[in-house]
Amino acid sequence: MHLLSPKSPGWLDWCPDPSVPAFRLPAGTVDTHCHVFGPQARFPFAPERKYTPCDGGKEQLFALRDHLGIARNVVVQATCHGADNSAMVDAVRAAGDRARGVATVRPDVEEAELRALHSAGVRGVRFNFVRRLVDTAPEDDLRTIAAKIAPLGWHVVLYFESADLPELAPFFASLPTPLVVDHMGRPDVTRPVDGPEFSRFLRFVDANDVWVKVTCPERLSVTGPAALDGQRDAYTDVVPFGRRVVEEFGDRVLWGTDWPHPNLTDHMPDDGLLVDHVPHIAPTEEQQRLLLVDNPMRLYWPDEA
Template sequence: MSVPSPRTPGWLNWYQNPSTPSFRLPRGTVDAHCHVFGPQAEFPFAPERKYTPCDASKTQLAALHDHLGVSRAVVVQATCHGADNTAMTDAVRASGGRARGIATVRPGISDAELRELDAAGVRGVRFNFLRRLVDTSPKEDLRTIAKKIAPLGWHIVLYFESADLPELEGFFGSLPAPLVVDHMGRPDVNHPADGPEFDRFLRFVGAHDVWVKVTCPERLSVTGPPALHGERHAYTDVVPFGRRVIEEFPDRVLWGTDWPHPNLTGHMPDDGLLADFVPRVAVTSEQQQKLLVDNPMRLYWPGEDV
């Protein structure tokens, strides 16, 4: 048995004692963006990884969901595991049908391997364009993957920085599958939510079959978490961006925790506060029901009851 690697220096562990949200999540809420890390002793991390995290197991993820009142989950392959999807599919299989998976695959993957992932509950692949997390994202390789998954009815999850959208938009629009964008395309919240940069992103969403994850205010915020103990209004500067996406595309928005919050350096968020962020961007009960239940059910469990 190999000796576990030490975590990356300065790595922030996930918040061990999340508060109880003031906002009561509706029945059937889906966490549409979360991860598992290892445990490393059982599911080793990829040799080519850019970071070594702490363990964050499927059991610990389930405990968080029970605490928050989350019913279902979409487990997104973590970059620390590379294209070995074993830890992710193990978590999905253990859910008894209440989780789906998003995989990372290589262009040489066979149809039989894709069918095996589909049977395990995988419903999409992730294309990562953040240079600090992956070395390269060669477009021809990604186009090959997109063609292979299209017959399965899967979608493509896109992770990119807002400044890179002008360069990538044409490529994204050429892909033969529905698209899901992580973290609202990572807007620069120093710029206005009604400014040209975010306008361009929303035009891209409107012009294609694109879903948007209204997630990770803790990654986007400049103002950060609440300064006063007990204050529930965190990440105020991200609110206008979330509201605008939800108002313009109420039937194509998703929500997730991003637990266990990889690669954060400033602070580790309280997941109870992230749940309380929801009614600040989805301000009506109808918007909340679509964001948290109806939309993810339609995308990941079509035809199933909550």
């Protein structure tokens, strides 16, 4: 299956033919972290963007969804589109009730715009604190946004580097919304899973009832995509961290592909292999059901959960 032709203009070297996973996702699986890029001719990228991807639109996303056996998606606004949520909203609307969205908004956003986004399927906003992706994240502005979305029952998705958590934790704890952390707070997987840095993150999650995405092993791994002993798990050094979060916070963990893997330079992952990472961090059927189906349904489709 070709999601994009490698001869397409602007081709970014992600895997065009994702493998068929050995692990069969349970019925109703939700990919809670994916994006759409453009297409740029219809949805231009933001002038202030830090990277320029190739097109990766809703048609390619839905093709991957069906290939992997995913039932629903949560489309997270990509930083390359700034606060113009048009591409994300277009994808969510096109999926019907099979998708929800996470937006980026500015502090002057009006209630009418938020309600329009809610009607389209948006259920959260993303606050990005990763310095290589955003110039600044002023806390007063973000606090204003959080106060505006709280009446809608939305949550805030937090993207930060683990080393910055001590500085950011008091602000995060002050927000009046549920919190969802991207990619386990980007731990340094060369350090011990029971060391002070990751333990601090786990205490933060516990103290604030935070939801955690056990996503993006390809971003966190040092060993990379080499399988171990023939097993279809390409990122073995990330496994202890993901498994620890799943064991301690099984009712608040989420999973996603991060397709189309923005701003990666070392390698582009095989999405089929990312699916096969799941049983390594969630070994039991009960853990898998919570991670892939029950938890995301409770957060994004509570009326059906």
